Amino acid sequence: MGMIDSYPKKPPFFSGSKLSCSKVCLMLYAGEVPCGCSEHVGRTIINDVYTADVETIFQLLFTDANFFRDFLMARNTINIDIGEWQEQTDSSKLRDLNYTVALNYSFGPKFSPTTEHQVYSSSGQPGLKHLVHTEVMNRNIPYAETFFVSCQYCMTRVAHDKMRLRITANINYRKSCWGVVKNLIEKNAGDGLRSYYNHLDSFLKEHLASHPAHCRTKHRRKRQRHGPRLRHRKTAQPAPSPPSPTHHQPTSHFGG
Numbered sequence: 001m002g003m004i005d006s007y008p009k010k011p012p013f014f015s016g017s018k019l020s021c022s023k024v025c026l027m028l029y030a031g032e033v034p035c036g037c038s039e040h041v042g043r044t045i046i047n048d049v050y051t052a053d054v055e056t057i058f059q060l061l062f063t064d065a066n067f068f069r070d071f072l073m074a075r076n077t078i079n080i081d082i083g084e085w086q087e088q089t090d091s092s093k094l095r096d097l098n099y100t101v102a103l104n105y106s107f108g109p110k111f112s113p114t115t116e117h118q119v120y121s122s123s124g125q126p127g128l129k130h131l132v133h134t135e136v137m138n139r140n141i142p143y144a145e146t147f148f149v150s151c152q153y154c155m156t157r158v159a160h161d162k163m164r165l166r167i168t169a170n171i172n173y174r175k176s177c178w179g180v181v182k183n184l185i186e187k188n189a190g191d192g193l194r195s196y197y198n199h200l201d202s203f204l205k206e207h208l209a210s211h212p213a214h215c216r217t218k219h220r221r222k223r224q225r226h227g228p229r230l231r232h233r234k235t236a237q238p239a240p241s242p243p244s245p246t247h248h249q250p251t252s253h254f255g256g
Helices: 016-028 054-062 066-074 179-210 214-226
Strands: 043-050 078-082 093-102 111-120 129-138 147-159 162-173
Touching (some): 043 179, 054 129, 054 147, 054 162, 054 179, 066 078, 147 179
Antiparallel strands (some): 093 111, 111 129
């Protein structure tokens, strides 16, 4: 699975004011946090609860973490270039990823250079929810200029050590095309989405099972700082030695 990822306390691009606001909101939310989306367009690919806090999942998927690179390489993806997040005037953040994916076509191209454009929503709140919209453009495949795939990632807090990951995907068309071509695109793109996200789901669950969630690790470290609890055990007192015939014994402090 690669190197164990370190989990910083917060992603580096969150401002102090936003973190302070989220700390207050954390005290107000006792149950699952809604993502706030008015609708989820397209097909639902993943909608599951994971044993991890929302920050851990966000950092695994949307920072330049060992986990995400390991996942891409497990899919025979090469030429991986992950850009830095750039803050916009509306407080959203953008970054681009470039990589080359392996294709499973029986004939035709075997690799496709790919660009993925990611937008982090300004409505995200550290510790509560993160929303990321992605658009993926493939090249060197049939009808590549005709369509692109968009996905919406909604990461929301369920409990202190549980979060929900909901991913919806949609196939968008840049130009009109014949019905038979559209059916071919829908089939191939749909198969690709299922393959990618089924692999991501299993890869993520395997990683979380082998690497305890950040909140649990933090709890254990806190216990270790205080040191282990020691149980006081009563030990048997040694039997008094017999009185010496040459010395006078002192009287007890408690008279009979």
